[in-house]
Amino acid sequence: MSERELVVMVVDDEPLNRDLLRRALVFDYDVEEAPDGSAALQVFEDDGRQVAVLVCDHMMPGLKGTDLVRTVSARWPTTVSILLTGYQDLPEIQQARRDGVVFEIIAKPCMPPDIKQVVERALAEHRRRQAS
């Protein structure tokens, strides 16, 4: 499977941030976007293609980022989740990290090359999970 066929889903309620994430990734990957956790889960349910990497904000209305990655981790275990947040010290984020449902936490604001680097590592982890 080429990198182009691997879906990276970005979830952020702030449209300007979502656009930024898309621009950082769209030249290398197939990018899906969702404005919140519920919409993201709908894409997981509806779309036959497998989401390789989930990049999501934490502070969102409705489902928080940690809630979303927990659900995804339980139901789509080969998907690798990355959490973006300006509040990395929150207890629920640290707990999600300890529980192993988050591959990496990126502090916001983050530069596009940093996101690409982490997504690249997450894709390697996705391949590892698929192979095992």
Place this chain on the structure above:
Amino acid sequence: MDETDLEVLRNASIGRLVATVAHELNNPVHIVACNAGFLTQYLEGLLELTAEVDAGADAARLAAIRERIEYDYLKQDAPRLIQSMREAAERLADLVRNLRTFSRSPGDLETLDLVEVVDSALVVLAPLFRNRLVVEREVRPPVPAVTGREGHIHQAVLALLAAVAEAVPEGRVKIVVDSDSAAGGRARLIVRAPLTRTVVDEFCRRILATHGAILTESVGADGVVTITLPAER
């Protein structure tokens, strides 16, 4: 308490908000900076394409460059990218404009609109509320103008609403601005929230007292802070 004490309280109150405001400033700055990087990348691709056109490149060569630079995507995304930068810059300008109001010296007595004061505070404090608290703001006109020192009134309301945001872990904050007919038509600010502690600090209390405000405060699940200010004299 003299003016020097008040200044110390004011500085402490403003200092507590610096981290919040820095976070809010950082986000649009980041959006502008990153999009400027993408715009440069788009421009380099388009300049390469136009250089080839100028050099008389054949159709196959131009098609190859278009595909490599993802010309169709660039064409579609460029206006959206510029709009993103505009929106972020406008957000930044809005925040700075509101911030100036709060950093002002107390100033002379002047006519003030309590609704504008509350709205300015909500712009500056947006990151404290966002995605954690639902803020409902309601204006019940007519709201009489009040007389006060602009810098002080803005700073007192900002300090109050910042303290409310910090005292409410999650839930709903209802803010009403109206006229208190029972108190002779004074302008009134009511904040209803599940307050875990008192929110009116010494700076806020002192400023409001010098403006002839009447202040009531109760904590708990149905916590309420009410401030009424004399109508314009």
